[in-house]
Amino acid sequence: MEALAPTSDDEGVSAPAFSLAPASWYYIGTVAELQRSPRRLDLPDGQQFVAFRERDRPAAVLSGRCSHMAADLSKGCVKDGRIVCPLHGWEYGRDGKCAHIPALSEIPPFARQVAFPVEERGGLVFFFNRPEARFPLPFFEGRDDTELLAAPAFEFTVDAPWYLLSGNGFDVQHFRCAHDRSLVSDVTIDSPHAFAWRLRAKFRVTGNSWRDRMIRWLSGSEMEMTVENWGGNLVLVTSRFPRTCSYGLVSFVPLDKNRTWVRNIVWIPRRQNALARRWLDPLDAMIRRYFIREFVRADVNSSEGLRYHPKRMTSADKELADYLHWLQNIPR
Ligand code: FES
Ligand SMILES: [Fe+2]
Known part of the structure; x- marks a missing residue:
């Protein structure tokens, strides 16, 4: 498959090549x-x-x-x-x-x-996007799709390369600035599968917007977040609060080397009661979709025009740099 030619950053240093469209x-x-x-x-x-x-x-x-x-x-x-x-x-x-x-x-x-x-x-x-799948379609750990309900997708087109956007969950620093979430635990990174890269960390909701106040009131003030990236372009995010758990699936579709179509699907656990499944679940899914869409909007607003300069990554970007390094080395 065709790959992006190695590029040069401003210092003339060769940057690694990423696929134009990852095998996924x-x-x-x-x-x-x-x-x-x-x-x-x-x-x-x-x-x-x-x-x-x-x-x-x-x-x-x-x-x-x-x-x-x-x-x-x-x-x-x-x-x-x-x-x-x-x-x-x-x-x-x-x-x-x-x-x-x-x-x-x-x-x-x-x-x-x-x-x-x-x-x-x-x-x-x-x-x-290959005649044979390199790995099975992943889903949220411990969950079956019959237990969850998907809200309608919400989508953004962003002027940024797919590999930087799909690395957003590994950009630990941005949670404080872009989302008002402060890190309250160590960050655990591992690779649960040859085609998957995962981050686990605990955050506190520190913002003062009405949405963050509602989240603290309804769900709790701290959450354990798991970000699982498969193949570079499919990301599963689980946010476990004391009183709720949200699930987000993001499919990153490259449009060209610097533009990406970001398709987000929010899932909620389905209730047991038939009446609640019919009336409450769809409402719950739309409410959580709204909150998560606003959360993701902060990423979109701050990521327009993003470009990757490997020589400008600092020690504070370690988790993101490690993700990008892993991504370059998975089979194309
Ligand atoms: S049948 Fe498809 S182009 Fe002729
Ligand atoms: Fe983010």
Whole structure:
């Protein structure tokens, strides 16, 4: 896969190369969105994907340009488990094989799309951007997706490279300045899997905004936070307060070397009672989504235009520098 060429910082020192788009799982849309119409996702390494789903079949993700003359398959329709090219009607199954060509009785051997690994979690669809997944789609430790409810995603486009944004949780210093959270424990860093990097630390909510006062009142004033980064672009954040626990999943989609689409999904634990599951859970999910969106907005506002200068990292940036070092060395 194509990688960003090594760059130079202002001191003329070579900076490490990062992939234009890391080999990992990407969030592509909800089951409901895919059932309405095929969805397209482009990555800056030149790959284009199309995702589709029918009500009674699991989702599929294929290479997005038709093997015939490269028409955009996301503009086609879906019927009988196949995506139909909008230009000449070639039909591709979920495995990428062409199953029907309206104007030919024989199917040429080149007539096939690449099929990518796909997983559905709690009504959301993820795919791996290589023909074989390098690691299973991760989820929150000790949780099953049937126990959690996902709020609708909120999204930002940020002028900053994906690897710096996905390292935000390892930028320990920024919690005080950007979020009014002060560190009250040691920071534990480990790598629970060859493709995962994790931080655990305890923070106190110190801000005076009405939101922070509400958080202290409703949830408690300290929280244990776990940030788990998989493959560089998929981040799972668990914030454990004395009275609540919030879950956030962030999918970082590179748009080009310095712009990133940040897709955030907040999850809440589902209640046992059927009535509460129907009425309270969606409300709870939207309230927590609001609070977490405002929390993330602070990151977005302070990260616009961010650039990486390896020689300007200081000892206070150690956790972030260690993350970036790990990230450069995972298989592409
Ligand atoms: S370009 Fe898709 S069928 Fe011709
Ligand atoms: Fe942050």
